[in-house]
Amino acid sequence: MSTPPILDIKALTKTFGGAGGHTALDDVYLTVPTGSTVGLVGESGSGKSTLLRCIVRLERPDSGAVMFDGRDVHRLRGADLRAFRREVQLIPQDPYASLNPRMTVADIVSEGLVVHRLARSRPQRRDRVAQALTEVGLDPGAMDRRPATFSGGQRQRIAIARALVLEPRLLVCDEPVSALDVSVQAQVVNLLADLHESRGVTILFIAHDLAIVQQLCARVAVLRAGVVVEEGATSQVFATPRHRYTRELLEAVPVPDPLRARTDRAVPGGALTLP
Numbered sequence: 253m254s255t256p257p258i259l260d261i262k263a264l265t266k267t268f269g270g271a272g273g274h275t276a277l278d279d280v281y282l283t284v285p286t287g288s289t290v291g292l293v294g295e296s297g298s299g300k301s302t303l304l305r306c307i308v309r310l311e312r313p314d315s316g317a318v319m320f321d322g323r324d325v326h327r328l329r330g331a332d333l334r335a336f337r338r339e340v341q342l343i344p345q346d347p348y349a350s351l352n353p354r355m356t357v358a359d360i361v362s363e364g365l366v367v368h369r370l371a372r373s374r375p376q377r378r379d380r381v382a383q384a385l386t387e388v389g390l391d392p393g394a395m396d397r398r399p400a401t402f403s404g405g406q407r408q409r410i411a412i413a414r415a416l417v418l419e420p421r422l423l424v425c426d427e428p429v430s431a432l433d434v435s436v437q438a439q440v441v442n443l444l445a446d447l448h449e450s451r452g453v454t455i456l457f458i459a460h461d462l463a464i465v466q467q468l469c470a471r472v473a474v475l476r477a478g479v480v481v482e483e484g485a486t487s488q489v490f491a492t493p494r495h496r497y498t499r500e501l502l503e504a505v506p507v508p509d510p511l512r513a514r515t516d517r518a519v520p521g522g523a524l525t526l527p
Protein backbone atom coordinates (compact mmCIF):
# COMPACT_ATOMS: atom_id res chain seq x y z
CA MET A 253 0.00 0.00 0.00
CA SER A 254 1.41 3.39 -0.92
CA THR A 255 1.61 6.22 1.61
CA PRO A 256 -1.34 8.58 1.33
CA PRO A 257 -0.48 12.11 0.16
CA ILE A 258 0.37 14.60 2.89
CA LEU A 259 -1.64 17.26 1.07
CA ASP A 260 -4.60 16.77 -1.22
CA ILE A 261 -6.44 19.79 -2.57
CA LYS A 262 -9.85 19.03 -3.96
CA ALA A 263 -12.11 21.24 -6.08
CA LEU A 264 -10.87 24.37 -4.35
CA THR A 265 -12.57 27.61 -5.37
CA LYS A 266 -11.90 31.08 -4.00
CA THR A 267 -13.56 34.29 -5.16
CA PHE A 268 -12.73 37.80 -4.01
CA GLY A 269 -15.28 40.59 -3.97
CA GLY A 270 -18.47 38.58 -3.44
CA ALA A 271 -20.95 37.53 -6.13
CA GLY A 272 -19.73 38.54 -9.58
CA GLY A 273 -16.27 39.11 -8.09
CA HIS A 274 -12.92 37.85 -9.24
CA THR A 275 -12.35 34.08 -9.19
CA ALA A 276 -8.78 33.64 -7.93
CA LEU A 277 -8.98 29.83 -7.75
CA ASP A 278 -11.34 27.81 -9.92
CA ASP A 279 -11.86 24.13 -9.08
CA VAL A 280 -8.22 23.45 -8.21
CA TYR A 281 -7.04 19.89 -7.62
CA LEU A 282 -3.47 19.32 -6.47
CA THR A 283 -1.87 16.32 -4.78
CA VAL A 284 1.40 16.65 -2.87
CA PRO A 285 2.88 13.21 -2.17
CA THR A 286 4.41 12.68 1.27
CA GLY A 287 8.14 13.42 1.21
CA SER A 288 8.03 15.03 -2.24
CA THR A 289 8.99 18.44 -3.57
CA VAL A 290 6.30 20.10 -5.66
CA GLY A 291 6.70 23.36 -7.56
CA LEU A 292 3.82 25.68 -8.38
CA VAL A 293 4.40 28.01 -11.30
CA GLY A 294 2.33 30.58 -13.15
CA GLU A 295 2.48 34.24 -13.99
CA SER A 296 1.76 36.98 -11.48
CA GLY A 297 -1.91 37.04 -10.49
CA SER A 298 -2.54 33.40 -11.42
CA GLY A 299 -3.57 32.55 -7.84
CA LYS A 300 -0.41 30.95 -6.43
CA SER A 301 -0.32 32.90 -3.16
CA THR A 302 -4.07 32.55 -2.69
CA LEU A 303 -3.70 28.77 -2.95
CA LEU A 304 -0.94 28.77 -0.33
CA ARG A 305 -2.97 31.06 1.92
CA CYS A 306 -5.93 28.68 1.66
CA ILE A 307 -3.63 25.80 2.64
CA VAL A 308 -2.38 27.51 5.80
CA ARG A 309 -5.82 28.91 6.70
CA LEU A 310 -4.98 32.56 6.04
CA GLU A 311 -7.84 32.50 3.52
CA ARG A 312 -11.04 30.51 3.66
CA PRO A 313 -12.02 28.85 0.38
CA ASP A 314 -15.56 29.28 -0.94
CA SER A 315 -15.81 25.59 -1.64
CA GLY A 316 -13.70 22.47 -1.96
CA ALA A 317 -11.27 21.10 0.57
CA VAL A 318 -7.64 21.17 1.66
CA MET A 319 -6.90 17.72 3.05
CA PHE A 320 -3.78 17.44 5.22
CA ASP A 321 -3.03 13.93 6.36
CA GLY A 322 -6.49 12.94 5.23
CA ARG A 323 -8.30 15.63 7.23
CA ASP A 324 -10.00 18.82 6.12
CA VAL A 325 -7.76 21.69 7.26
CA HIS A 326 -10.65 24.14 7.47
CA ARG A 327 -12.58 21.92 9.86
CA LEU A 328 -9.76 21.33 12.35
CA ARG A 329 -10.35 22.40 15.94
CA GLY A 330 -8.56 22.28 19.29
CA ALA A 331 -5.55 20.00 19.60
CA ASP A 332 -5.79 18.94 15.94
CA LEU A 333 -5.62 22.56 14.83
CA ARG A 334 -2.64 23.24 17.10
CA ALA A 335 -0.84 20.20 15.67
CA PHE A 336 -1.57 21.42 12.12
CA ARG A 337 -0.18 24.86 12.97
CA ARG A 338 3.06 23.23 14.08
CA GLU A 339 3.34 20.67 11.29
CA VAL A 340 2.76 23.06 8.39
CA GLN A 341 5.06 26.06 8.19
CA LEU A 342 5.04 28.92 5.70
CA ILE A 343 8.25 30.43 4.37
CA PRO A 344 7.19 33.89 3.25
CA GLN A 345 8.28 35.80 0.18
CA ASP A 346 9.84 38.84 1.79
CA PRO A 347 12.25 38.28 4.69
CA TYR A 348 12.46 42.04 5.17
CA ALA A 349 8.77 42.26 6.06
CA SER A 350 8.33 38.94 7.85
CA LEU A 351 10.75 39.36 10.78
CA ASN A 352 9.77 41.69 13.63
CA PRO A 353 12.58 44.29 13.74
CA ARG A 354 12.16 44.79 17.49
CA MET A 355 12.74 41.14 18.39
CA THR A 356 16.09 39.39 18.66
CA VAL A 357 16.75 36.38 16.44
CA ALA A 358 16.51 34.15 19.53
CA ASP A 359 13.03 35.52 20.31
CA ILE A 360 11.91 35.22 16.68
CA VAL A 361 13.07 31.62 16.30
CA SER A 362 11.84 30.48 19.72
CA GLU A 363 8.41 32.12 19.58
CA GLY A 364 6.82 28.97 18.16
CA LEU A 365 8.49 26.86 20.83
CA VAL A 366 6.74 28.99 23.46
CA VAL A 367 3.38 28.95 21.67
CA HIS A 368 3.49 25.18 21.21
CA ARG A 369 5.06 24.54 24.64
CA LEU A 370 7.89 22.55 23.07
CA ALA A 371 10.72 23.76 25.31
CA ARG A 372 9.82 24.77 28.83
CA SER A 373 12.91 26.60 30.01
CA ARG A 374 14.85 29.47 28.50
CA PRO A 375 18.12 27.46 28.32
CA GLN A 376 16.25 24.65 26.52
CA ARG A 377 14.84 27.15 24.05
CA ARG A 378 18.25 28.73 23.43
CA ASP A 379 19.65 25.26 22.76
CA ARG A 380 16.96 24.58 20.20
CA VAL A 381 17.48 27.99 18.60
CA ALA A 382 21.24 27.39 18.38
CA GLN A 383 20.65 24.01 16.72
CA ALA A 384 18.24 25.50 14.18
CA LEU A 385 20.56 28.40 13.36
CA THR A 386 23.44 26.01 12.84
CA GLU A 387 21.28 23.84 10.60
CA VAL A 388 20.50 26.81 8.33
CA GLY A 389 24.14 27.89 8.20
CA LEU A 390 24.06 30.82 10.63
CA ASP A 391 26.34 31.45 13.59
CA PRO A 392 24.36 30.71 16.78
CA GLY A 393 26.50 33.38 18.47
CA ALA A 394 24.39 35.92 16.57
CA MET A 395 21.10 34.97 18.20
CA ASP A 396 20.93 38.06 20.39
CA ARG A 397 21.11 40.41 17.41
CA ARG A 398 18.11 41.94 15.65
CA PRO A 399 17.09 41.34 11.99
CA ALA A 400 18.34 44.73 10.75
CA THR A 401 21.94 43.57 11.15
CA PHE A 402 21.47 40.66 8.72
CA SER A 403 21.48 40.50 4.90
CA GLY A 404 18.41 39.41 2.94
CA GLY A 405 19.75 35.88 2.48
CA GLN A 406 20.56 35.61 6.19
CA ARG A 407 17.09 36.87 7.07
CA GLN A 408 15.53 34.18 4.93
CA ARG A 409 17.70 31.64 6.76
CA ILE A 410 16.30 33.02 10.03
CA ALA A 411 12.75 32.59 8.67
CA ILE A 412 13.62 29.00 7.72
CA ALA A 413 15.10 28.37 11.20
CA ARG A 414 11.91 29.72 12.76
CA ALA A 415 9.98 27.09 10.79
CA LEU A 416 12.45 24.25 11.42
CA VAL A 417 12.46 24.47 15.24
CA LEU A 418 8.87 23.23 15.10
CA GLU A 419 9.93 20.13 13.14
CA PRO A 420 7.36 20.69 10.42
CA ARG A 421 6.25 17.94 8.06
CA LEU A 422 5.31 20.34 5.27
CA LEU A 423 7.03 23.57 4.24
CA VAL A 424 5.00 25.85 1.98
CA CYS A 425 7.25 28.45 0.39
CA ASP A 426 5.88 31.53 -1.38
CA GLU A 427 8.59 32.65 -3.81
CA PRO A 428 11.08 32.54 -0.94
CA VAL A 429 14.04 33.76 -2.96
CA SER A 430 12.50 36.27 -5.35
CA ALA A 431 13.22 39.19 -2.98
CA LEU A 432 16.89 38.17 -2.71
CA ASP A 433 19.92 39.10 -4.77
CA VAL A 434 20.41 36.66 -7.62
CA SER A 435 23.83 35.79 -6.18
CA VAL A 436 22.32 34.43 -2.94
CA GLN A 437 19.17 32.83 -4.40
CA ALA A 438 21.00 29.59 -5.22
CA GLN A 439 22.36 29.32 -1.67
CA VAL A 440 18.91 29.50 -0.12
CA VAL A 441 17.47 27.05 -2.68
CA ASN A 442 20.36 24.67 -1.94
CA LEU A 443 19.59 24.97 1.78
CA LEU A 444 15.96 23.95 1.14
CA ALA A 445 17.14 21.04 -1.02
CA ASP A 446 19.50 19.93 1.76
CA LEU A 447 16.73 20.13 4.37
CA HIS A 448 14.49 18.07 2.14
CA GLU A 449 17.20 15.41 1.93
CA SER A 450 18.27 15.44 5.58
CA ARG A 451 14.84 15.78 7.21
CA GLY A 452 12.58 14.31 4.57
CA VAL A 453 10.33 17.35 4.92
CA THR A 454 7.78 17.75 2.14
CA ILE A 455 8.09 21.03 0.22
CA LEU A 456 5.50 22.94 -1.79
CA PHE A 457 7.37 25.70 -3.55
CA ILE A 458 5.93 28.63 -5.48
CA ALA A 459 8.37 30.01 -8.00
CA HIS A 460 8.37 32.38 -10.91
CA ASP A 461 11.78 31.01 -11.83
CA LEU A 462 11.52 27.75 -13.75
CA ALA A 463 15.22 26.93 -13.29
CA ILE A 464 14.68 26.78 -9.53
CA VAL A 465 11.73 24.43 -9.97
CA GLN A 466 13.82 22.26 -12.24
CA GLN A 467 16.54 22.11 -9.61
CA LEU A 468 14.42 21.61 -6.49
CA CYS A 469 11.09 20.07 -7.44
CA ALA A 470 10.37 16.50 -8.49
CA ARG A 471 6.87 17.52 -9.57
CA VAL A 472 5.39 20.71 -10.91
CA ALA A 473 1.91 22.15 -11.31
CA VAL A 474 1.14 25.00 -13.68
CA LEU A 475 -1.49 27.49 -12.58
CA ARG A 476 -3.14 29.82 -15.09
CA ALA A 477 -5.86 32.26 -14.06
CA GLY A 478 -6.82 30.11 -11.08
CA VAL A 479 -6.86 26.83 -13.00
CA VAL A 480 -4.26 24.03 -12.84
CA VAL A 481 -3.66 23.47 -16.54
CA GLU A 482 -0.88 20.90 -16.23
CA GLU A 483 0.71 18.79 -13.50
CA GLY A 484 3.29 16.03 -13.45
CA ALA A 485 6.94 15.03 -13.04
CA THR A 486 9.06 18.15 -13.60
CA SER A 487 11.37 16.46 -16.11
CA GLN A 488 8.39 15.29 -18.14
CA VAL A 489 6.41 18.54 -18.01
CA PHE A 490 9.44 20.60 -18.99
CA ALA A 491 10.55 18.20 -21.74
CA THR A 492 7.11 17.58 -23.26
CA PRO A 493 4.65 20.21 -22.04
CA ARG A 494 1.10 19.34 -23.06
CA HIS A 495 -0.57 22.69 -22.46
CA ARG A 496 0.01 25.72 -24.66
CA TYR A 497 0.42 27.95 -21.61
CA THR A 498 3.20 25.75 -20.21
CA ARG A 499 4.95 25.88 -23.58
CA GLU A 500 4.68 29.66 -23.52
CA LEU A 501 6.18 29.83 -20.04
CA LEU A 502 9.03 27.58 -21.13
CA GLU A 503 9.60 29.44 -24.38
CA ALA A 504 9.87 32.71 -22.47
CA VAL A 505 12.66 31.17 -20.41
CA PRO A 506 14.18 28.11 -22.07
CA VAL A 507 15.38 25.64 -19.46
CA PRO A 508 18.77 24.34 -20.63
CA ASP A 509 18.37 20.58 -20.48
CA PRO A 510 15.20 19.20 -18.94
CA LEU A 511 16.60 15.68 -18.68
CA ARG A 512 19.22 16.89 -16.24
CA ALA A 513 16.58 18.18 -13.83
CA ARG A 514 17.52 17.65 -10.17
CA THR A 515 20.95 16.32 -10.94
CA ASP A 516 22.25 19.67 -12.10
CA ARG A 517 22.49 22.49 -9.61
CA ALA A 518 21.68 25.26 -12.08
CA VAL A 519 22.17 28.78 -10.85
CA PRO A 520 18.70 30.32 -10.62
CA GLY A 521 17.93 33.79 -11.84
CA GLY A 522 19.67 35.73 -14.56
CA ALA A 523 18.57 34.86 -18.06
CA LEU A 524 16.31 32.11 -16.76
CA THR A 525 14.07 34.40 -14.70
CA LEU A 526 10.59 35.02 -16.02
CA PRO A 527 9.93 38.67 -16.81
Ligand SMILES: Nc1ncnc2c1ncn2[C@@H]1O[C@H](COP(=O)(O)OP(=O)(O)O)[C@@H](O)[C@H]1O
Nearest residue numbers: 268269274276295296297298299300301302303
Ligand atom coordinates in the same frame (compact mmCIF):
# COMPACT_ATOMS: atom_id res chain seq x y z
N1 LIG B 1 -7.24 39.86 -0.57
C1 LIG B 1 -7.57 40.00 -1.86
N2 LIG B 1 -8.62 40.76 -2.25
C2 LIG B 1 -8.98 40.90 -3.54
N3 LIG B 1 -8.35 40.27 -4.54
C3 LIG B 1 -7.29 39.49 -4.24
C4 LIG B 1 -6.85 39.31 -2.89
N4 LIG B 1 -5.78 38.47 -2.89
C5 LIG B 1 -5.56 38.15 -4.18
N5 LIG B 1 -6.46 38.76 -4.99
C6 LIG B 1 -6.55 38.61 -6.46
O1 LIG B 1 -6.54 37.24 -6.76
C7 LIG B 1 -5.74 36.98 -7.91
C8 LIG B 1 -4.63 36.01 -7.55
O2 LIG B 1 -3.70 36.67 -6.71
P1 LIG B 1 -2.47 35.94 -6.07
O3 LIG B 1 -2.94 34.67 -5.45
O4 LIG B 1 -1.78 36.90 -5.17
O5 LIG B 1 -1.60 35.62 -7.37
P2 LIG B 1 -0.04 35.21 -7.50
O6 LIG B 1 0.48 34.86 -6.14
O7 LIG B 1 -0.04 34.07 -8.47
O8 LIG B 1 0.63 36.41 -8.09
C9 LIG B 1 -5.25 38.32 -8.39
O9 LIG B 1 -6.13 38.79 -9.40
C10 LIG B 1 -5.35 39.19 -7.17
O10 LIG B 1 -5.54 40.53 -7.50
Ligand SMILES: [Mg+2]
Nearest residue numbers: 300301302426
Ligand atom coordinates in the same frame (compact mmCIF):
# COMPACT_ATOMS: atom_id res chain seq x y z
MG1 LIG C 1 2.06 35.66 -5.03
